Amino acid sequence: xxxxxxxxxxxxxxxxxxxxxxxxxxxxxxxxxxxxxxxxxxxxxxxxxxxxxxxxxxxxxxxxxxxxxxxxxxxxxxxxxxxxxxxxxxxxxxxxxxxxxxxxxxxxxxxxxxxxxxxxxxxxxxxxxxxxxxxxxxxxxxxxxxxxxxxxxxxxxxxxxxxxxxxxxxxxxxxxxxxxxxxxxxxxxxxxxxxxxxxxxxxxxxxxxxxxxxxxxxxxxxxxxxxxxxxxxxxxxxxxxxxxxxxxxxxxxxxxxxxxxxxxxxxxxxxxxxxxxxxxxxxxxxx
Ligand code: PAF
Numbered sequence: 001x002x003x004x005x006x007x008x009x010x011x012x013x014x015x016x017x018x019x020x021x022x023x024x025x026x027x028x029x030x031x032x033x034x035x036x037x038x039x040x041x042x043x044x045x046x047x048x049x050x051x052x053x054x055x056x057x058x059x060x061x062x063x064x065x066x067x068x069x070x071x072x073x074x075x076x077x078x079x080x081x082x083x084x085x086x087x088x089x090x091x092x093x094x095x096x097x098x099x100x101x102x103x104x105x106x107x108x109x110x111x112x113x114x115x116x117x118x119x120x121x122x123x124x125x126x127x128x129x130x131x132x133x134x135x136x137x138x139x140x141x142x143x144x145x146x147x148x149x150x151x152x153x154x155x156x157x158x159x160x161x162x163x164x165x166x167x168x169x170x171x172x173x174x175x176x177x178x179x180x181x182x183x184x185x186x187x188x189x190x191x192x193x194x195x196x197x198x199x200x201x202x203x204x205x206x207x208x209x210x211x212x213x214x215x216x217x218x219x220x221x222x223x224x225x226x227x228x229x230x231x232x233x234x235x236x237x238x239x240x241x242x243x244x245x246x247x248x249x250x251x252x253x254x255x256x257x258x259x260x261x262x263x264x265x266x267x268x269x270x271x272x273x274x275x276x277x278x279x280x281x282x283x284x285x286x287x
Contacts, residue, residue, distance in 0.1 A: 005089055009096050028055035031056070033057065034153075036062070046152040047093060051091075053149075069129060114167060136167050149175065182281075204240075205240035217267070223287065241271040246269045247267070249265060251283070
């Protein structure tokens, strides 16, 4: 138990709206950090940046069932509320919005949903059908409930970031989207709440994602074919990781770049290590 005061926990939509309205009326700006909980150093980077951009930080902790598929283990998603509250207290976060599923979805999944469209069916959306509709819908609800001036999203979930940015633009949602760079372990592994499911051997194998992205970046000057060959070569050398996809996507459309492409792009990778699905990405310039 930490000696720092824990944040105030708000569990109801009405209570959260009241707090946000009070802060706004007092002339204070609000930053929202939406999370599924199980906080780690990656989330700390969000809080630190949010504190630079707004007067008051709200961290939402809500394991949103509508973004989990039937084959995904919603019940096993790590829930570490006590530790999360200690950490946020140490960081000086004043408010945590932690509603129940019933509070967020009193009549079950909403009849109105935000559709991610075609992009919701590719890459992460291909193996996780409906995932991005669930994400966009809950993010829209969280924004409506907390009315923040700023919302932070991590670069690590590149497709989610792309879709949230598009939703904010398409729906004219009055919020600044702040992108937080991926935080990595010393050996390159991107921090993720899911890393805690990895045993020692799997943890070792998981570094292949960032290693493949590094190989792709090193080959970028030699063109797209070299980028793909370098990444695939690295990935094929790690039998403990089962590759789902590696792709180089257009930064503006999140669709695969055409043959012979040159310019700025994002290399994305997803692989299963044991039962744990991991993703990572890097920005590169294909020469
Ligand atoms: O990236 C996440 O943690 C979740 O998808 C989010 C944005 C909190 C929505 O539930």
